[in-house]
Amino acid sequence: MKKGILYFFVVICLVSFVIPLQTVITAPSSTSLFDREDFLDGKTAPWELYVEPHAMASAEVVDVPINTGQTKKAVCITVIHPGYNTWDIQFRYRGLPLVKGQTYTYEIQIGAEVQKPVKIHAQLGQPDLPYKTYKKTNIQFPSSITGGIITDQVTMNSDYPQGELAFHLSCKNMVPRVRKNYYDREEYKIYIFGVKLTNPKYKRPAVPKPISAIRLNRNGYTPNGKKIALLVSKSSNSQPWTLFLNRVGTVASGYTRYRGKDRYSGDYLHEIDFSNYKKRINGYDLKLKVAGLSSDSFEIKGDIYKRLTFDAMKFFYHQRSGIALEKKYLYSSYSSMYGKWVRPAGHVGDKAVPVAEEYAKAFLKNPSHYSPYGGKIVNKGWYDAGDHGKYVVNGGLALWIMQNQFERMKIRNSPLLSLFSDSHLKIPESGNGIPDILDEARWEMEMLLAMQVSNPRDPKYGMVHHKLHDNKWTEVPKTPADATQQSIDKEEYQRVVYPPTTAATLNLVATATQSARLWKSYDKAFANKCLRAAELAWQAALKYPNITTQKIQLRDILYPGMRPVLRPDLGGGFYEDDNMGDEFYWAACELYFTTSNNTIKQQCLNYITNTGYLGKISGLPHSSGHLGGPFDWRETEALGTIALATMAGSPYQSQARNSIIQYADKVLNILNTSDQIYPAPMTSWWWGSNSTVLNRAMIMAYAYDFTGNRDYLQAIARCVDYLMG
Structure with a gap:
């Protein structure tokens, strides 16, 4: 074989063969163990890339040329440093139920772009100790980004409920070498177009119910509050809706208001306003019906968030370290299924x-x-x-x-x-x-x-x-x-x-x-x-x-x-x-009210008054023109301001409360002037941004606490509506 010729060579054991590139992996069948068999939509989850700290790699979905004028999407894993073990870089799928006596066949459509031969392998096995391998398929690539389909199979001789199919992508002969004053590094790329794992006796779980086109607060609503739901529909015509009560029938009705395309979500939306229905309905017996669809069930009552408050607090017991979780304490106000979270203690001592x-x-x-x-x-x-x-x-x-x-x-x-x-x-x-x-x-x-x-x-x-x-x-x-x-x-x-x-x-x-x-x-x-x-x-x-x-x-x-x-x-x-200034201010605001040490009290007072944080809330104002904050683990000055605003005998209570009210008013302004069809208290979104919604609601709760202005209370309800669906 000559250098430059596009080809690939597969070295495998037992039953393995190559099918020409034009053959494609078919759509998932009822016997497929994977929820995702290709990357045509640009996504990879639940596949994941795992990289040991001493290795370096990245993954992205790209369009790969496969024939003249043709491309196909594949996940491209670029190996920058392979580490020192074959398992240091893995692209893997976990949670596979493997049953004794049943036969599993996997098909892999794969290619590579390398400067010299690279050996990798795929394996079906255990992700945990003792890391038993049930089937291993060796793969070797020369210079090529073409690919074909590799198949292999194994009959299980034991049960394993949480198996994995993993590509071990570290090739040890590609470990970089340092030569005097330069670094000899040869990156290589692995392209995975699709992977399939089937078992003729496997029956896929029922497909989860798709997200309803009727979007509402799935927890419920308060009797006297605003009650808004949304219908996702491209039809510009108003749609008749009914509010249906189980065992009674229709209790309210009306027509949707077409709002057009939401520029943030891309959905075409209709608004359903059933605020005039104020009757208390305990139990999840209410549904909205519109355009031949039924919403998830919900309820209307004054203490609608009482159970949610309980479960939110109960969450912390589940997160405890150093203690076993016992069934008698695993209780939810919503479900009797919490007993399944029983577990032994971890990290005792x-x-x-x-x-x-x-x-x-x-x-x-x-x-x-x-x-x-x-x-x-x-x-x-x-x-x-x-x-x-x-x-x-x-x-x-x-x-x-x-x-x-x-x-x-x-x-x-x-x-x-x-x-x-x-x-x-x-x-x-x-x-x-x-x-x-x-x-x-x-x-x-x-x-x-x-x-x-x-x-x-x-x-x-x-x-x-x-x-x-x-x-x-x-x-x-x-x-x-x-x-x-x-x-x-x-x-x-x-x-x-x-x-x-x-x-x-x-x-x-x-x-x-x-x-x-x-x-x-x-x-x-x-x-x-x-x-x-x-x-x-x-x-x-x-x-x-x-x-x-x-x-x-x-x-x-x-x-x-x-x-x-x-x-x-x-x-x-x-x-x-x-930046430690905000932490010093926060700590000083708390310690000032508690210490009896006059020296420390004076130090705290100096930090409260002389560091520029007095009454400050993160993001007020914000240099980008967007409202930031109000706080997170890194920006904590708002916590000190809350302490000054709430503690008895606070010398700066009025100033702190005014800052909180000023911030709450800015959130209200976002809600009231937003061009979103259903406004959230945000103008941009990021990882963890839902916590910002809650933190802003918390500031508005304090503003309501200080003023009694129900506009803040209604705004808090809208924040929770947003989070609840």
Whole structure:
């Protein structure tokens, strides 16, 4: 074979053969195990690209020339550095039910663009220990972007309910070499046009019901509030609609109002306004009917969000680390199915070693801020996500919000306090005479306290470690117990704790100060512990006011000659923050009202009045012309402003409340002037933007609390309508 000829060569074992390129993989059948067999729509999920930290690759869907004037979409995996193991880069599909005695056939349409031979393989096997392989198909490519269909099959000799089909794309003979002053790197590209896995005895689950063309708040509506639904339809003619009550019949009717094309979603929409129907209907017995369609069922009642409030609080029990989830506590106001979430405890006595010194130095903006520190035992806390990590800055935000709502309800003597009373949430601590919301908050608070540097001889004494997680991304899906066992069974997995940062330290100041106030009448010893920790952390933050995370640049740590790598997550989210001013302001606003140390109180007052944050809310104003904020884990000044606005005896209460009302008015203006057909309190969307909707609703809730203006209340309802469908 001559160089430059377009071809490919497949080296396979057992039953394998090549079909010409023009043959295409057919559409999914009832015996197909995959929900996605090609990438013609430009999407790849639920396929995923997995890359070990010491490898580097990217994936995107591209149009690939296959014949003269013809192209076909494929997912292109560009391998920049293959790592050192064949499994370091994988393109994989998980969750495959493999049954003993049944035969599975896979078809792969694949091509490549390489400068020299590249060996990869596809395998059907286990994604978890002991990583058993049931079938492996070796593939070798020369220079070509053409492709063909490879088939292979295997009969299972055992059951495995969560198998995977994975392409192992790391070719070890392509590892870059460093030659004197230049870097010898040869990238290669793998093109996967389609993959099919079938079993003649497999029966696909029922196709999920498609999203209804009638869009409404699936939770329900309040009797006297606005009740708006949308119909997705390109017809410009008004459509008759009816409101149907089960066992009764039609209770309201009208005609839709055609609104045209929404420039954000691209949908053509009709508005259905049934606000005049004000009768309370308990139970999900109401449906809208229009254009031959029926909506999801919903209800109308005054306490429409009472159950949702319960379940939102119950969520945190599910996120607990270091404790088994027991069936008797897995209760939902909506469903009896919560018992399926029973699981054993994970990360009991969660012990983490210090992250490697070179990473720690790169993690900090100034390497001199790094000092040797011992490991940590960090029990309890809430898992942030499927990586089973514990993060101070975002965990601190969630904790602050939980404690803040309880404290505000206490100040107002709100009847809603009963929603968080002892035994209401049905958690393990229920029945101890303490409000369940405080018991749940304490589970996280004790984790944050454990993250504090406790050795007085350590120069960072009093500071708080930024985060704790595995040194490599957890293979999902894994239960916490399985993830714990993985770190025991596999040497390359271990729990690591990252160096202290000023942001994490000030998060502890704010949340521990809250806890000190809230626990004073329930557990004075714990309240005093929290206050001591907060004051110690404050003093440590003053000593080290700018120990920040940054985007790590590692040149020669991971592998020789590699180009600088920006922000390798290395097992967990990064959560970098280069501005500490807002955290100092937030912490000072909380500590000022609680400390009896006059020196600290004066320091707090100085930070409140002299740092430019007094009464500020993130994004007010916003330089881009769009309304930013109001807060997140990185921008926390609004939290301090809320504290000033709500605490008794606050010297700046009026100024803080005016800032909150001013921000709420800007959100109202977005809602009232938006060119969206159904306005949300947003003009752009990003990852996590739904949390911004809720945070803006929270600011409007405080504005309503301070003024009694029902415009804010109606705006909050519209925010929740948006989130609920």
